[in-house]
Amino acid sequence: MQSRFSSAALAAGVTLILGFMVLGISFSVEGVVPTLEVSESHKIIGLLIGAGLVFLLQYFRAEVSKVTAKMKGDGQAHELPSFMRTEKQQRVLAFWAVGALLLFPFLSSRGAVDIATLTLIYVMLGLGLNVVVGLAGLLDLGYVGFYAVGAYSYALLNLYFDMSFWMALPIAGGLAALFGYLLGFPVLRLRGDYLAIVTLGFGEIIRILLNNWTELTGGPNGIARIPKPTLFGLEFNRRPSEEGATTFHDFFGISYSSEYKVIFLYLMALLLVLLTIYVIRRLVRMPIGRAWEALREDDIACRSLGLNPTNIKLGAFTIGASFAGFAGSFFAARQGFISPESFTFIESAIILAIVVLGGMGSQLGVVLAACAMTILPEMAREFDEYRMLLFGLMMVLMMIWRPQGLLPMKRPHLELKRD
Amino acid sequence: MSDSIYYFIQQIANGLTIGSTYALIAIGYTMVYGIIGMINFAHGEVYMIGTYISFIVLAGLTMLGFDNVFIMVGLAMLVGIMIASAYGFTIEKVAYKPLRSSKRLIALISAIGMSIFLQNYIRLAQGSRDIAMPSMIQGGFLLGDPDGSHILISYMQVIIIVTTVICMAGLTLFISRSRMGRACRASAQDIGMTNLLGINSNNVIATTFIIGASLAAVAGTLLGMYYGVVNPYVGFIAGLKAFTAAVLGGIGSIPGAMLGGLLLGVSESLTAGYFTAEYKDVVAFSLLILILLFMPQGILGKPEVEKI
Amino acid sequence: MTNLLTVKDLTMRFGGLLAVNGVNLEVGEKQIVSVIGPNGAGKTTVFNCVSGFYIPTAGSVMFQGKEMRGKPGFKIAQEGMVRTFQNVRLFKEMTVIENLLVAQHMHAEHNLLKGFFMTSDFKKKEQELMDRAAYWLEKVGLLDFANREAGNLAYGQQRRLEIARCMVTEPKLLMLDEPAAGLNPNETKDLDELIVHLKDEQGISILLIEHDMGLVMGISDQIYVVNQGEPLASGTPAEIQANPEVIKAYLGEE
Numbered sequence: 001m002q003s004r005f006s007s008a009a010l011a012a013g014v015t016l017i018l019g020f021m022v023l024g025i026s027f028s029v030e031g032v033v034p035t036l037e038v039s040e041s042h043k044i045i046g047l048l049i050g051a052g053l054v055f056l057l058q059y060f061r062a063e064v065s066k067v068t069a070k071m072k073g074d075g076q077a078h079e080l081p082s083f084m085r086t087e088k089q090q091r092v093l094a095f096w097a098v099g100a101l102l103l104f105p106f107l108s109s110r111g112a113v114d115i116a117t118l119t120l121i122y123v124m125l126g127l128g129l130n131v132v133v134g135l136a137g138l139l140d141l142g143y144v145g146f147y148a149v150g151a152y153s154y155a156l157l158n159l160y161f162d163m164s165f166w167m168a169l170p171i172a173g174g175l176a177a178l179f180g181y182l183l184g185f186p187v188l189r190l191r192g193d194y195l196a197i198v199t200l201g202f203g204e205i206i207r208i209l210l211n212n213w214t215e216l217t218g219g220p221n222g223i224a225r226i227p228k229p230t231l232f233g234l235e236f237n238r239r240p241s242e243e244g245a246t247t248f249h250d251f252f253g254i255s256y257s258s259e260y261k262v263i264f265l266y267l268m269a270l271l272l273v274l275l276t277i278y279v280i281r282r283l284v285r286m287p288i289g290r291a292w293e294a295l296r297e298d299d300i301a302c303r304s305l306g307l308n309p310t311n312i313k314l315g316a317f318t319i320g321a322s323f324a325g326f327a328g329s330f331f332a333a334r335q336g337f338i339s340p341e342s343f344t345f346i347e348s349a350i351i352l353a354i355v356v357l358g359g360m361g362s363q364l365g366v367v368l369a370a371c372a373m374t375i376l377p378e379m380a381r382e383f384d385e386y387r388m389l390l391f392g393l394m395m396v397l398m399m400i401w402r403p404q405g406l407l408p409m410k411r412p413h414l415e416l417k418r419d
Numbered sequence: 420m421s422d423s424i425y426y427f428i429q430q431i432a433n434g435l436t437i438g439s440t441y442a443l444i445a446i447g448y449t450m451v452y453g454i455i456g457m458i459n460f461a462h463g464e465v466y467m468i469g470t471y472i473s474f475i476v477l478a479g480l481t482m483l484g485f486d487n488v489f490i491m492v493g494l495a496m497l498v499g500i501m502i503a504s505a506y507g508f509t510i511e512k513v514a515y516k517p518l519r520s521s522k523r524l525i526a527l528i529s530a531i532g533m534s535i536f537l538q539n540y541i542r543l544a545q546g547s548r549d550i551a552m553p554s555m556i557q558g559g560f561l562l563g564d565p566d567g568s569h570i571l572i573s574y575m576q577v578i579i580i581v582t583t584v585i586c587m588a589g590l591t592l593f594i595s596r597s598r599m600g601r602a603c604r605a606s607a608q609d610i611g612m613t614n615l616l617g618i619n620s621n622n623v624i625a626t627t628f629i630i631g632a633s634l635a636a637v638a639g640t641l642l643g644m645y646y647g648v649v650n651p652y653v654g655f656i657a658g659l660k661a662f663t664a665a666v667l668g669g670i671g672s673i674p675g676a677m678l679g680g681l682l683l684g685v686s687e688s689l690t691a692g693y694f695t696a697e698y699k700d701v702v703a704f705s706l707l708i709l710i711l712l713f714m715p716q717g718i719l720g721k722p723e724v725e726k727i
Numbered sequence: 728m729t730n731l732l733t734v735k736d737l738t739m740r741f742g743g744l745l746a747v748n749g750v751n752l753e754v755g756e757k758q759i760v761s762v763i764g765p766n767g768a769g770k771t772t773v774f775n776c777v778s779g780f781y782i783p784t785a786g787s788v789m790f791q792g793k794e795m796r797g798k799p800g801f802k803i804a805q806e807g808m809v810r811t812f813q814n815v816r817l818f819k820e821m822t823v824i825e826n827l828l829v830a831q832h833m834h835a836e837h838n839l840l841k842g843f844f845m846t847s848d849f850k851k852k853e854q855e856l857m858d859r860a861a862y863w864l865e866k867v868g869l870l871d872f873a874n875r876e877a878g879n880l881a882y883g884q885q886r887r888l889e890i891a892r893c894m895v896t897e898p899k900l901l902m903l904d905e906p907a908a909g910l911n912p913n914e915t916k917d918l919d920e921l922i923v924h925l926k927d928e929q930g931i932s933i934l935l936i937e938h939d940m941g942l943v944m945g946i947s948d949q950i951y952v953v954n955q956g957e958p959l960a961s962g963t964p965a966e967i968q969a970n971p972e973v974i975k976a977y978l979g980e981e
Contacts, residue, residue, distance in 0.1 A: 034478035201704035286842040287835035301816040306804035389539035395532025416873035
């Protein structure tokens with residue numbers, strides 16, 4: 001009989017060997033001669049800690065799996081805490097939450113508001129992807145492609161046609177939706193995992209095109225000086241950008257402060273997010289929302305009842321893409337500068353990680369996950385280096401231990417009321 | 420006239436070189452898919468790790484004063500195979516085995532997480548910049564006029580193609596003759612049934628991952644020496660290319676992966692040679708999308724019948 | 728009288744295996760027609776071909792005078808030919824009533840804007856779906872279970888829910904794949920009554936695959952026997968019972 005000590009020691013040993021070759025030795029080139037040296041001490045320490053963790057995990061395997069089994073739950077969605085179960089309680093809570101979010105920018109620092117705005121963009125992206133992945137059950141690995149379409153739509157429309165943000169926003173959303181529709185139409189017939197790879201390829205194609213079509217997009221240099229949105233034509237600059245334009249502080253006769261702009265952007269992002277949440281809340285209560293769930297459960301049964309799976313999936317794909325388009329054009333406006341670098345596969349993976357962490361299909365879960373995943377790295381800068389490493393690890397562990405996400409969906413059931 | 424023919428043949432030769440390494444990596448995708456029906460998204464990272472290991476071994480041997488290139492390359496490949504297959508084995512144990520009864524998408528997300536994890540693990544360990552290895556095998560066969568139109572096939576290209584042929588022949592022998600090979604083939608047909616017949620499916624699956632990782636490490640060593648550089652991000656694109664090759668040939672089919680790899684390599688090299696190198700990745704991805712849409716079973720694969 | 732459904736020379740080949748060979752079927756208006764045969768005779772394959780889940784290798788499937796062969800399953804269902812499955816395929820995590828609402832997707836309001844703003848139009852349509860669902864739940868005796876999760880129902884109830892789910896789509900032909908499998912004699916009797924009711928009161932036709940000979944012989948207008956993918960005999964229940972070929976296929980020779 002194999003003792004648990006020896007199997008744990010074996011696992012730790014394997015970890016040491018696997019890790020030593022890449023962590024323990026550093027490769028460098030001196031002149032033209034490649035040389036090796038023993039790595040910096042923190043890598044070695046990291047390796048030893050890793051091996052120690054593996055040893056402990058293996059040694060206490062039985063205990064660990066007891067805990068993880070509990071985490072998994074019974075696969076069912078958990079009940080919400082008692083203070084937020086009824087529709088009325090939820091409405092009151094939502095009211096207070098929105099109130100707090102509205103007040104937040106006036107009470108906190110400029111930096112905090114800025115991070116909050118970024119977080120809201122990720123919330124929006126997470127919610128949009130959640131429609132595709134969580135509600136319709138389609139794994140889209142090229143979501144960032146639609147985000148790019150939205151961002152570049154605004155940037156290019158502004159660059160070539162001098163179009164304002166508010167004019168461009170619906171066009172950007174519409175264009176992203178159109179891309180979603182055109183891509184989805186042929187590929188949504190594919191099986192789930194093939195669909196994932198095809199969308200990944202699509203996202204990469206978009207990025208490569210943006211990178212290489214230098215005459216139109218500026219290539220890797222991107223597009224700079226994208227104007228910020230205006231409030232009914234009022235600009236948030238110190239001086240009007242052109243003859244005849246009015247600035248916000250002149251109009252209200254107050255002195256200029258760069259904070260107005262930051263706060264305005266935050267409030268706009270908040271508005272977009274609230275709108276997104278409302279739209280999705282309605283969608284799940286509409287026939288198409290029901291069809292998404294049915295399709296996720298049994299696509300053969302759906303077809304036998306006359307539901308056209310491709311159309312229903314196409315709905316989710318197009319709607320999800322349009323949210324990415326809105327988020328993208330807002331992102332372009334906030335940054336003032338975009339380049340293909342912002343739209344790599346890693347970005348898609350981060351958005352997917354948000355959906356996975358929050359709980360597929362769960363709006364509240366996705367909102368909280370997006371906050372956690374953007375705010376934590378900002379709070380601990382030294383942690384930034386390890387961000388993607390931990391995201392990857394988290395995706396694996398979540399799938400193994402809690403595939404339904406931290407806060408799984410509690411779907412609203414339509415009830416038959418009888419008198 | 421003859422000029423353009425020389426050019427064409429040169430492109431084909433280059434394409435076959437790259438294509439054979441795609442084929443080596445594609446075997447890993449196709450065998451795993453054939454047996455457990457999942458896309459091993461982290462496979463490209465195993466290839467990348469294999470390249471790093473072989474670079475480290477080559478550098479180590481150089482420092483120790485070895486000068487026989489063949490022994491050095493052989494050793495680098497051997498160590499690369501050992502470490503990469505240990506990675507392949509571990510990846511399966513950690514990230515896929517607990518999910519065998521889950522839905523496909525759950526396993527795929529886990530695989531994507533694994534891929535991101537490995538990529539960043541290597542980035543943290545070895546830095547995110549290119550590391551370069553001076554070319555150890557120089558020269559080649561020259562056909563035609565050295566100053567005018569000619570074809571140059573480097574010794575490295577020859578080594579890549581010959582090694583690939585040897586690996587493929589070995590794999591074919593293993594699959595068709597050995598006991599484990601038979602078990603693999605049976606499992607690809609129906610893994611539940613072979614399990615009932617007393618074949619340990621865990622061993623079969625582990626073997627599949629080890630074979631796939633070994634071949635990826637061979638490809639990593641060869642391609643690393645061919646290009647002379649590696650960085651933590653090469654696995655992602657190489658993995659996608661190899662997956663395209665596997666799908667093109669018909670996923671689940673080993674000869675299909677070989678054929679698909681060669682076809683993809685040649686079509687990429689022709690695109691780069693006659694149109695523009697910047698869009699060769701676009702060609703590969705568009706090819707993937709088109710095959711999946713119009714020929715999802717690939718060239719040598721079998722069409723799937725939906726179970727109702 | 729023209730037939731509702733006419734299947735001619737239906738042939739299905741999977742690679743080298745000839746699963747169905749030259750099967751003919753005719754279903755008239757307001758008829759119950761059964762397909763019987765030993766296990767593995769290819770009955771379900773016939774169903775899958777007729778309902779569009781497989782594309783038959785050869786032959787034709789005419790429904791209400793229109794060719795259905797090669798059309799995808801959902802289109803055929805929209806034409807009014809709806810089926811159940813041998814291993815009940817409900818949406819298990821949705822409630823009973825939601826199963827019936829999903830099934831009425833083709834009658835639902837698809838204008839997203841009307842849905843967002845909950846126009847009176849939208850609400851009226853949704854109420855209609857609810858009403859039709861409630862009507863059918865009552866018919867199959869599941870009204871009390873409307874808000875339960877479908878997966879928690881007893882097996883016999885799941886079978887009845889599956890039939891109700893077909894009926895809310897308002898089909899002209901209902902195809903039942905072994906509806907009595909796994910039911911006890913009492914439940915089978917209820918099912919028997921339900922099927923006859925569907926024909927007499929609702930005026931639809933039913934195509935039935937069944938092993939329970941009591942059920943088949945009692946309610947069928949016409950019976951087709953299939954053996955090893957080939958048509959063996961057809962006729963009224965009395966004719967089939969007297970047919971020596973059929974007896975041989977079921978009981979083996981001597």
